[in-house]
Every structure is written in structure tokens, then in C-alpha cells.
Amino acid sequence: MTTDDIILRVEGLHKSFGSTEVLKGVSFTVRKGETKVFIGPSGTGKSTLLRCINQLIVPDAGRVYLHGEEVTHAGAKINQYRAKIGMVFQNFNLFDHLTAVRNVEIALIKVKGMKENEAREKALFELRRVGMEDRADHYPAQLSGGQAQRVSIARALAMDPDVMLFDEPTSALDPELTGEVLEVIRSLARAGMTMLIVTHEMRFALSIADELLFMEHGRILESGSPAELATSPNFERTRQFAGRFAEL
Amino acid sequence: MDQIAFIVEILLPALWGGFVVTLGLIACTAPFGVLIGAAVAVGRVYGNRPVQYLCRAYVTFFKGCPLLLLLFILYFGLPSVGISLSPFVAAVLGFIFCNSAYDSEYIRGSIRSIKEGQFTAGLALGMSRAQVIRHVILPQAMRRSIPGLVNEFVYLIKYSSLAYMITVIELTGAGKMVATRYFTYNETFFVVGLVYLFLVTLTTIGAHLLERRVSLPS
Numbered sequence: 001m002t003t004d005d006i007i008l009r010v011e012g013l014h015k016s017f018g019s020t021e022v023l024k025g026v027s028f029t030v031r032k033g034e035t036k037v038f039i040g041p042s043g044t045g046k047s048t049l050l051r052c053i054n055q056l057i058v059p060d061a062g063r064v065y066l067h068g069e070e071v072t073h074a075g076a077k078i079n080q081y082r083a084k085i086g087m088v089f090q091n092f093n094l095f096d097h098l099t100a101v102r103n104v105e106i107a108l109i110k111v112k113g114m115k116e117n118e119a120r121e122k123a124l125f126e127l128r129r130v131g132m133e134d135r136a137d138h139y140p141a142q143l144s145g146g147q148a149q150r151v152s153i154a155r156a157l158a159m160d161p162d163v164m165l166f167d168e169p170t171s172a173l174d175p176e177l178t179g180e181v182l183e184v185i186r187s188l189a190r191a192g193m194t195m196l197i198v199t200h201e202m203r204f205a206l207s208i209a210d211e212l213l214f215m216e217h218g219r220i221l222e223s224g225s226p227a228e229l230a231t232s233p234n235f236e237r238t239r240q241f242a243g244r245f246a247e248l
Numbered sequence: 249m250d251q252i253a254f255i256v257e258i259l260l261p262a263l264w265g266g267f268v269v270t271l272g273l274i275a276c277t278a279p280f281g282v283l284i285g286a287a288v289a290v291g292r293v294y295g296n297r298p299v300q301y302l303c304r305a306y307v308t309f310f311k312g313c314p315l316l317l318l319l320f321i322l323y324f325g326l327p328s329v330g331i332s333l334s335p336f337v338a339a340v341l342g343f344i345f346c347n348s349a350y351d352s353e354y355i356r357g358s359i360r361s362i363k364e365g366q367f368t369a370g371l372a373l374g375m376s377r378a379q380v381i382r383h384v385i386l387p388q389a390m391r392r393s394i395p396g397l398v399n400e401f402v403y404l405i406k407y408s409s410l411a412y413m414i415t416v417i418e419l420t421g422a423g424k425m426v427a428t429r430y431f432t433y434n435e436t437f438f439v440v441g442l443v444y445l446f447l448v449t450l451t452t453i454g455a456h457l458l459e460r461r462v463s464l465p466s
Contacts, residue, residue, distance in 0.1 A: 056372060080374065082372055087372040089372075094366075095366055097384075111373060
């Protein structure tokens, strides 16, 4: 492994909301093509962590580097960094007044300065990738949750990001719709996309993660490969947490 | 006296000039009312502290000031500080201040009703705040504002008659002159009223078509 492989470096992130300290010093590095999955109880700072990476939430302390360039304190350049960091939200956050294909192409036109026809071609390509090409002209209100989330993944992918952040991508979906979204994320992993995923889907986490990171009370408590989960002492607290799911 | 003949031969031709002036007042006011209203609303929601206070002061002042008083100040008051406006310009200015203040409130409410997540998603894609406001928030907020903006447009049609008080001979003024000259208050103001009703009805139909055209599937 060389340092060139490191896409993202996160150092000592702290964040408080009022008197509540949500992140208490989180650090890790992400290599190209790696999938890191964050698990842990709700309210332990996993979503805040993802939002600090692209500065949607400005951390109180700590630094984030993308390809060695500092994203924190980037000033006006932050928009350029955000364009390279794809993000998928729990509630999809599609633009309600735009069709699926317009949702995907708008940032290509406004941020990347692509021409309309060029952007349309790219947008349709990305929709095909997530199996949504036949819904290109549908508005968000006409899509199921799973379809909407696939469009939002296509929207993020269209920017050709260096890393994708998934913030509980299936938490707002009916159980029967989560499969189609998880399948899309799996296909991205196979294609070598670098990803950070926050999820409560334990089985999915185990099957896709290169590294599993268990967060609690604003810290990464335990981490390692999924293979280590069952046996390693690194994962005592995680097993206790995951066990509650296994019993269900 | 043949009332029909009076209406057709004397009243309607005499009202025509005033009718055109009324249309002119409305046409010069409404677009700027909406534009400035949108700018003020954006300033109040997304501006920094000073901008927010400035926009709030604008709305408070022009919502609080009786329109007639505002017109008097613009037309009779400003010349004493060296600014002389024609009656028409003074009227349009006053209407724009009033119209935009109210429009901004409808638009502000609509902006607030757009789910926060869309703003976040726009930023996450690398758009600037201005781009998100322009391409994501406003297209939706303006759609939701249509009923309110149409309301204000209807008010504008009717309060445009206040321009008469600063010597603009618009529809009501033209009617007043005919009525006084021929002593036909009832016939004249009845017809004038019908013309306003006609304009309001036309607006309502137009608004309905516009709303249907820009509506999103739900």
C-alpha cells in the first residue's frame, strides 16, 4: 500500500451541538476501492460524521483531506470538493420539481458546466446503471421509495465522485424495497467504488464491508474486517450489539 | 334618457383612456412586485443578519404604511426634498413597494415549506448556495406562492384606483369625470365596477390555467 492509494483521511473530528458532544475525536483513512461500513446504536454520531466529511456540518475541530488536500477550512473551494464526494441520504432528497433525468443532470450542467445534450446522455447512462432508465421522465412523487433512492444514487454517481457517502440509504424504505437499493450499492462495490456506508442492515454490512467500524458515544469503539467479527476480541461490544439483531 | 345609448356612446369611449392607464399601472407594478418580493423573501430566509434586518424593515414599513399615505408622500411630499415624480411614476412606485412587501410574505412562507433536505442535497452536489436557491428552492417556492400572488394581483387591480388621488386619470378617475359632468353616478360607477370585475375574473381564469400548467404530479 502506498499513500497514493489513500483517498480520504479524517483526523480527530470533534463536533458538539450545544452541550451534547456528538463526535469525540474520530480518525480513519480510506483507500481507493475500499468499502467502510459504520454501524452502531442510533444517535452515536454516524450521520454527523458523514456530514462533517463534506462539510455540510462544520466540525469544531479536526481535519479532512481528500487526495491529500484539506477539505476543512477550504473556503469557497468547498463546492469543488463536495462535487467529488457523492452523498446519498436517508430521505433521498430528490428535487421535487424535476424529473428523474433532470435530477441527475442538473448538477452536471450547473456545477460541471456540461452542455445540455452531453449532460442528458451522461444522466441516462447513470440511470441505466441503477436500472431506472425507463423512469427517466417520472417526477419524484411518481416513484416508489426504492426507485427514488436509486435515482438519488445515480445523481451522486453522475458527478464521478472519488468517494460515495451513504447515510442510512435504506432506513426510510419498506423492507421489501431495501433489496433493490442494496443490490445497486453492491454492484458499485464490485465496480471498485470507494464507499463509506452508515447502515443498520447488519447482514448487508457484513457482506459488503472491507472494514466494519462500530461507533458509540461519538467514538469508533471497535473496527476490523467482517471475518473477525465472530471471534476477535476486537469486536466484543459489536457482538453484543449485533446479537440483539440476531435474536430477532 | 336612453341609458343604453349613454353607456355605449358616451361612457365607454370616455372610460377607454382610463382603462388603458389602469392596465398600464398594473403591468408596470406586478412584475417588479413579484421580483422584489422574491428578492426580499430570499434575503429574509437566507441573508446574513444585516440583510435579514433590512428586508424585515422593508416589509414592516410598507405593510404598515397606508397605501394612500404612501402615494401622498411620493407625489406631494418628495418634491420638497427635490424629487419630483410624475403622477404615474409615483403611483407605480407606491404600488410596487406595497405589492412586493406582501408578495414577499407569501414567497417566504413557501420557501420555508420546502424540505430542508433538498437544500442539503444541492450543496452536497457541489452547488453554491445561490445556485441551490435559484435552481432548487425558488422554482418550487414560486409554484407554491401562486395562490397568494394571485390574491395580491387582484388587490392590485382594485387599489390601482387610488392613483386617482394623486391625479392619475385611470379607470375610476375617468368614471368620476363622466359621472360629475353628466350627473350619472349610478350608471357610471356600475359600469366601472363591471370593468374591475371583468379584470378580476380574467385574472382568476389566467391563474387557474397557470397553476395547471406548472403543477407537479403528486
